[in-house]
Amino acid sequence: MKILLIGQGIAGTMLAWALQQRGAQVRIADGSLPGNSSLPAAGIINPVTGKRFVKSWRIEEFFPVAQNAYQALERELKVPIWLPHPILRLLNTPEESNDWAARCALPNYTEYLSERPDAGAWQAFVKPGLGYGVIHKAARVHFPNLIGRFRQQAIEAGIFEHKALDYEDVLRVAPDYDAVVFCEGFRAAENPFFPELHWQLAKGEALLLRLPQAGDITDMLKKTMTLVPMGDGVFWAGGTYQWHYPDLLPSAAERDFILRHVAEMLDAPFEIIGHVAGVRPTVKDRRPYIGASRKHANLFIFNGLGTKGALLAPYWAEHLAGHLLDGKPLDPEVDTLRVV
Numbered sequence: 001m002k003i004l005l006i007g008q009g010i011a012g013t014m015l016a017w018a019l020q021q022r023g024a025q026v027r028i029a030d031g032s033l034p035g036n037s038s039l040p041a042a043g044i045i046n047p048v049t050g051k052r053f054v055k056s057w058r059i060e061e062f063f064p065v066a067q068n069a070y071q072a073l074e075r076e077l078k079v080p081i082w083l084p085h086p087i088l089r090l091l092n093t094p095e096e097s098n099d100w101a102a103r104c105a106l107p108n109y110t111e112y113l114s115e116r117p118d119a120g121a122w123q124a125f126v127k128p129g130l131g132y133g134v135i136h137k138a139a140r141v142h143f144p145n146l147i148g149r150f151r152q153q154a155i156e157a158g159i160f161e162h163k164a165l166d167y168e169d170v171l172r173v174a175p176d177y178d179a180v181v182f183c184e185g186f187r188a189a190e191n192p193f194f195p196e197l198h199w200q201l202a203k204g205e206a207l208l209l210r211l212p213q214a215g216d217i218t219d220m221l222k223k224t225m226t227l228v229p230m231g232d233g234v235f236w237a238g239g240t241y242q243w244h245y246p247d248l249l250p251s252a253a254e255r256d257f258i259l260r261h262v263a264e265m266l267d268a269p270f271e272i273i274g275h276v277a278g279v280r281p282t283v284k285d286r287r288p289y290i291g292a293s294r295k296h297a298n299l300f301i302f303n304g305l306g307t308k309g310a311l312l313a314p315y316w317a318e319h320l321a322g323h324l325l326d327g328k329p330l331d332p333e334v335d336t337l338r339v340v
């Protein structure tokens with residue numbers, strides 16, 4: 001089967017790989033367009049999220065698929081991709097500490113959460129007076145290594161085109177393929193072949209901070225913001241959520257917002273060495289969009305990974321590959337047919 005993918009962020013990368021694993025002939029086009037979500041992202045997989053510390057949607061199914069896929073790609077591409085890092089969760093109030101303790105006591109949370117009396121390697125850097133918990137089975141997926149190296153391999157194999165396709169181009173080339181799959185991130189909100197989908201795009205920004213003497217820290221640190229160790233004492237600090245935004249660029253207002261929240265967590269000097277922005281392809285009902293166009297039978301979409309591309313992309317790429325190549329039915333939870 002011959003399949004064209006339009007867009008190679010984390011969605012296009014994982015779908016290309018899943019299709020190739022099943023023997024499909026894949027071609028990829030990506031125009032390196034501004035606002036890409038995967039490259040500025042930290043790639044965090046956090047199994048327990050939100051103010052009430054609840055397990056992420058279908059985490060038990062998605063986590064092992066993600067871990068296996070990223071570790072297999074790490075072996076194949078020979079770059080670090082799957083980086084397990086526990087998350088040190090700062091607990092702000094006695095109520096939060098109590099809620100945390102209650103969750104830790106639940107049998108189906110013991111492999112994910114634990115309490116701890118101090119901040120460990122973060123001790124010299126965090127504000128005093130907070131409580132601490134640890135989230136286990138958390139990881140960072142190195143998106144730039146994965147996407148960059150996968151693209152390099154695709155270029156060498158002669159299956160990658162560095163080009164932004166417009167929708168007329170797509171209609172012209174579609175008859176040459178068994179399927180064309182749009183993996184175009186937030187730009188899907190303008191896609192005329194899927195006008196019925198309900199997007200709620202969320203621009204996000206993050207800073208890169210250098211903390212002197214923090215080179216040995218390997219845990220992530222989370223309160224309102226997350227600090228992610230990137231190596232050599234550099235930390236990704238983010239991310240923000242903007243539902244309305246004038247452009248795709250990093251902004252002074254979001255930089256100040258991140259700095260205010262980092263100041264609530266840290267009692268240590270740091271230097272800002274970078275500032276990034278991108279737009280998350282977030283969906284109103286917070287579920288991916290996978291399925292065929294109602295207007296053209298061989299046009300498909302693989303999108304809507306929202307805030308959780310690292311966790312969701314491997315599982316749903318495999319799912320769509322099974323649908324395209326083996327005719328397996330799509331899960332109604334993600335099928336674009338759910339949209340009326």
Ligand SMILES: Cc1cc2nc3c(=O)[nH]c(=O)nc-3n(C[C@H](O)[C@H](O)[C@H](O)COP(=O)(O)OP(=O)(O)OC[C@H]3O[C@@H](n4cnc5c(N)ncnc54)[C@H](O)[C@@H]3O)c2cc1C
Pocket residue numbers: 006007008009010011012029030031032033034035036037038039040041042043044045163164165166183184185186187203204205206238239240276277278279280281303304305306307308309310311
């Ligand atoms: C600041 C920030 C922090 C985040 N942190 C995390 C995190 O820690 N963990 C996590 O899981 N998720 C995180 N996310 C969300 C995550 O990044 C997304 O879920 C994911 O990247 C979406 O991937 P995608 O491939 O669908 O889209 P994108 O990464 O945006 O990729 C789309 C690609 O399509 C290409 N393209 C679009 N249209 C065309 C066209 N017509 N022709 C050719 N090419 C085209 C673009 O050039 C782009 O490369 C974060 C996002 C942001 C912005």
